[in-house]
Structure formats: C-alpha cells, structure tokens
Amino acid sequence: MGTEEQGGQKTAGVSKVAPATGKLGVMVVGLGAVATTMIAGVEAVRRGLAKPIGSLTQMGTIRLGKRTDNTSPKIKDFVPLADLNDVVFTGWDIFEDNVYEAAAHAAVLKKETLDQLKPYLETIKPLPAVFDQYYVKRLNGTHVKKGKNKRDLADQVRADIRTFKKTVDRVVVIWCASTEIFIEPTAVHQSIEAFEKGLENNDIAIASSQIYAYAALSEGVPFANGAPNLTVDFPAMVELSKRNAAPICGKDFKTGQTMMKTVLAPAFKARMLGVSGWFSTNILGNRDGEVLDDPQSFKTKEESKLGSLDYIFQPELYPDLYKDLYHKIRINYYPPRGDEKEAWDNIDIFGWMGYPMQIKVNFLCRDSILAAPIALDLILFMDLAKRAPSLRSIGIQEWLSFYLKSPQSAPGLYPEHDLFIQSMKLKNTLRHIMGVDLITHLGLEYYD
Numbered sequence: 001m002g003t004e005e006q007g008g009q010k011t012a013g014v015s016k017v018a019p020a021t022g023k024l025g026v027m028v029v030g031l032g033a034v035a036t037t038m039i040a041g042v043e044a045v046r047r048g049l050a051k052p053i054g055s056l057t058q059m060g061t062i063r064l065g066k067r068t069d070n071t072s073p074k075i076k077d078f079v080p081l082a083d084l085n086d087v088v089f090t091g092w093d094i095f096e097d098n099v100y101e102a103a104a105h106a107a108v109l110k111k112e113t114l115d116q117l118k119p120y121l122e123t124i125k126p127l128p129a130v131f132d133q134y135y136v137k138r139l140n141g142t143h144v145k146k147g148k149n150k151r152d153l154a155d156q157v158r159a160d161i162r163t164f165k166k167t168v169d170r171v172v173v174i175w176c177a178s179t180e181i182f183i184e185p186t187a188v189h190q191s192i193e194a195f196e197k198g199l200e201n202n203d204i205a206i207a208s209s210q211i212y213a214y215a216a217l218s219e220g221v222p223f224a225n226g227a228p229n230l231t232v233d234f235p236a237m238v239e240l241s242k243r244n245a246a247p248i249c250g251k252d253f254k255t256g257q258t259m260m261k262t263v264l265a266p267a268f269k270a271r272m273l274g275v276s277g278w279f280s281t282n283i284l285g286n287r288d289g290e291v292l293d294d295p296q297s298f299k300t301k302e303e304s305k306l307g308s309l310d311y312i313f314q315p316e317l318y319p320d321l322y323k324d325l326y327h328k329i330r331i332n333y334y335p336p337r338g339d340e341k342e343a344w345d346n347i348d349i350f351g352w353m354g355y356p357m358q359i360k361v362n363f364l365c366r367d368s369i370l371a372a373p374i375a376l377d378l379i380l381f382m383d384l385a386k387r388a389p390s391l392r393s394i395g396i397q398e399w400l401s402f403y404l405k406s407p408q409s410a411p412g413l414y415p416e417h418d419l420f421i422q423s424m425k426l427k428n429t430l431r432h433i434m435g436v437d438l439i440t441h442l443g444l445e446y447y448d
C-alpha cells in the first residue's frame with residue numbers, strides 16, 4: 001500500500017470482487033415508513049422522476065491516486081454494485097397492507113407522488129411476519145406466522161427466503177421493523193449451539209428480529225440491522241455469519257440527531273474544547289414514535305443514542321474536558337408532527353480558561369427521508385461484501401459504521417463513531433477490495 005497521496009488506480013485491476021450479474025432480491029423486514037419511502041424512492045429514480053439524493057452509492061465519488069491525477073469516478077462505476085434496475089423487493093410485515101397502502105399510511109411521501117408509483121407499489125405484498133407482542137408492546141399484528149416453537153418460525157422464514165431466491169440471483173435481508181424492547185445477551189447468545197437450543201425451548205431472550213437474522217444467515221444471506229435491537233450483535237450470530245459467509249452489520253440507522261452529534265463532537269475534540277452538558281430532545285409522531293413511547297423500546301433506542309459521545313470524547317484520555325459531561329436524551333411521541341421530527345440539542349461547551357459557551361441545534365428533519373438512502377446503501381454494500389472475497393467471511397462489516405448509530409465492532413474493539421473517520425474507512429475499504437492504493441492524506445510528496 002502506498003501513502004494516501006501516492007499510487008492509486010495504477011494498481012487497479014487485481015480485484016477479485018465478483019460482478020453484480022442478474023437480479024438482487026431485497027427482503028425487507030418491516031414495510032413501514034422507512035422501507036416504503038426507500039422502495040418508492042428507488043422506483044421513482046428508476047423512472048427518472050427523482051434523484052437519489054442522500055445516497056452515497058448512487059451519487060458519491062471516490063478519489064483514486066494523487067490529488068493531481070484528477071481521478072474521481074462515481075463509486076458505482078468503481079465498485080461492482082447492483083444496478084437499481086436489477087433490484088427486486090419483497091418483505092414481511094405484521095399488517096397485510098401492500099407497499100402502496102403502507103406508504104400512504106406512513107404519510108411521508110405526497111399522495112401525488114405515491115399515485116404515480118401506485119401500480120408498482122401495489123404489487124409488493126408482505127409475507128406474514130414473525131411477531132410476538134412481548135417484544136414490541138405498542139403493536140398488535142394480525143398478519144403473523146404460527147409455529148410450534150421459535151425453531152419452527154425460523155424454518156418458515158428460511159423457506160420464505162429459499163422461495164424468493166428461486167426468482168432472483170442474490171438476496172440481502174434488512175431489518176426496517178420496529179424497535180424491540182431492551183434485551184441483554186444471555187447464555188443463549190454465546191454460541192450457535194446454545195442459540196439453536198434456545199430456539200427449540202422458546203427462550204425468552206430470543207426476540208423476533210433474532211429469528212429473522214438466524215434464518216437469513218443460515219441461508220448464507222447478508223443481514224443488515226437498521227434498528228437498535230440486539231438482533232445480530234452477539235457471538236452466536238457473528239459465528240454463524242462467518243461460518244456461512246453471510247455479512248452482518250448494525251445497529252440503528254444514523255440519520256438526524258446522532259449524525260449531527262458525530263459531526264460536532266469530533267470538531268470540539270479536535271480543537272480541545274470541553275463539553276459539560278449535551279441535552280438532546282426530540283418530538284415525533286410516526287409509528288416509530290409511538291413504539292418508542294413504550295419505556296422498554298425507548299431504553300433500547302436510548303442506549304443506542306447514548307454511546308456515541310463517550311466513544312468520541314474518550315473521557316479517560318481527556319478528563320479535564322469530558323469527565324463530567326452530562327448527556328441526556330429525550331424522545332417524545334407527539335402525533336401532530338408525523339414523520340416530520342424536530343430535534344433540539346443544547347450543548348454546553350467551555351473554552352480557554354474554562355469560560356462557558358452554548359450551542360443550540362434545531363434540526364427540523366424528515367426521519368424517513370434521511371433513513372431511506374441509508375437503507376438503500378446498506379443493501380447495495382452488503383451485497384457487494386458478499387461478493388468480495390476479503391469481506392464475505394469476516395462477519396461484522398465495520399466499514400459500514402458510517403451509516404449506523406451504534407456500530408458493531410469486533411469483541412474488545414471500541415466502535416468508531418466519528419463520521420469523518422467512518423467515511424474514510426468506508427472509502428478505503430472500497431479501494432482495498434478493488435486492489436488500488438489507500439489514501440492517507442499525508443501528501444508530503446507534493447512538497448518534495
């Protein structure tokens with residue numbers, strides 16, 4: 001590998017990544033606001049009705065070689081990603097609504113837009129879900145699989161995947177379903193054998209999301225987790241992922257408030273500014289908000305949102321700046337806002353000689369508009385990982401932490417939350433799998 005500013009495309013061509021030939025089947029768990037906004041958006045882009053704004057795979061470029069080389073192809077022209085025209089969607093939900101009806105219910109996209117896409121969206125009808133209200137208190141589904149135990153349910157999901165596989169060339173599964181209650185790993189999560197016994201015994205610590213994940217990985221299919229649930233973040237799933245060359249990544253799409261946090265916090269730290277308090281509050285009125293109104297689902301989300309600052313600030317290395325940071329997160333269900341969430345952050349910082357200052361961030365965002373391109377990118381990159389010999393059997397795809405609030409990382413390795421480090425890691429991973437030099441941004445050679 002050369003320095004970041006050296007080399008580049010000159011060594012290209014040694015990539016062993018298999019091409020993205022044929023159809024990519026995407027199985028989405030949970031056809032709610034995020035999923036339907038993503039699917040409708042993909043169809044709108046395919047028809048030339050919209051641009052894929054927010055999607056790195058569709059719009060992003062990647063620099064190769066020296067700055068003076070002026071070589072920055074589009075990412076999708078550099079790595080072999082599935083073409084949007086080759087993407088085929090299906091999914092599971094606890095309600096029978098087709099994607100048009102579910103999107104209308106979610107009320108993220110305008111009726112005129114949905115009506116243009118209606119004939120296509122209506123064709124996507126959910127398969128019956130694996131669901132147990134114990135894990136999502138605020139929902140009560142009717143379109144649900146029945147089975148004699150959790151193993152039986154997993155087998156039914158595996159059968160769904162196999163049936164779909166017959167119609168496409170490759171499959172990826174992504175969790176876009178509701179946030180489950182907070183679950184900590186137990187003995188059942190420690191090995192594949194323990195987990196399989198747990199499926200037989202209906203172990204309470206095995207939530208529905210874990211059943212889907214187990215089924216996908218058992219079929220050798222990559223699984224991305226867009227919610228903060230445990231799902232694939234425990235040893236048994238990592239083992240299964242490696243064994244079956246089925247990449248995993250999670251957890252929780254990094255969209256609004258946390259995306260801003262992981263941009264601002266690294267800036268304060270880079271400048272050695274102290275932070276004494278960070279109060280983050282949200283109001284939202286979609287179904288996700290309703291689910292998060294339950295304290296047990298909120299706890300799962302809270303844990304996911306809390307992690308980033310501690311990891312970025314490293315208070316053990318900078319006790320004078322961050323040891324006493326008070327970090328508080330609130331999420332309030334407020335129906336009038338629907339999907340148009342509002343987030344406020346009050347940040348109490350301090351500078352030279354300890355003098356205090358304040359920063360206020362008021363983000364009036366649209367949750368699913370931010371999340372949809374992330375879900376799409378994760379799908380396309382997970383499919384790429386499955387075709388890349390150096391990625392497919394490593395289990396956790398940490399290079400995708402760019403998209404995730406609470407990124408999974410190898411045991412004993414702290415997760416990287418800084419958005420810019422994550423972005424560099426992602427692009428260097430793409431350069432690496434394509435056999436070109438990495439970029440370190442050293443750049444001394446320009447001054448020789």
Ligand SMILES: NC(=O)c1ccc[n+]([C@@H]2O[C@H](COP(=O)([O-])OP(=O)(O)OC[C@H]3O[C@@H](n4cnc5c(N)ncnc54)[C@H](O)[C@@H]3O)[C@@H](O)[C@H]2O)c1
Nearest residue numbers: 030032033034093129177178179227253255287288367371
């Ligand atoms: N929108 C964002 O910005 C954002 C950001 C990060 C994470 N997320 C997470 O993404 C997930 C989806 O968010 P959303 O706004 O689309 O929520 P939503 O409530 O609109 O959609 C979730 C869907 O999942 C379905 N569902 C629930 N349990 C299921 C199961 N076991 N099997 C199949 N379907 C099931 C529900 O019926 C619903 O249709 C949530 O967990 C949310 O926390 C969203």
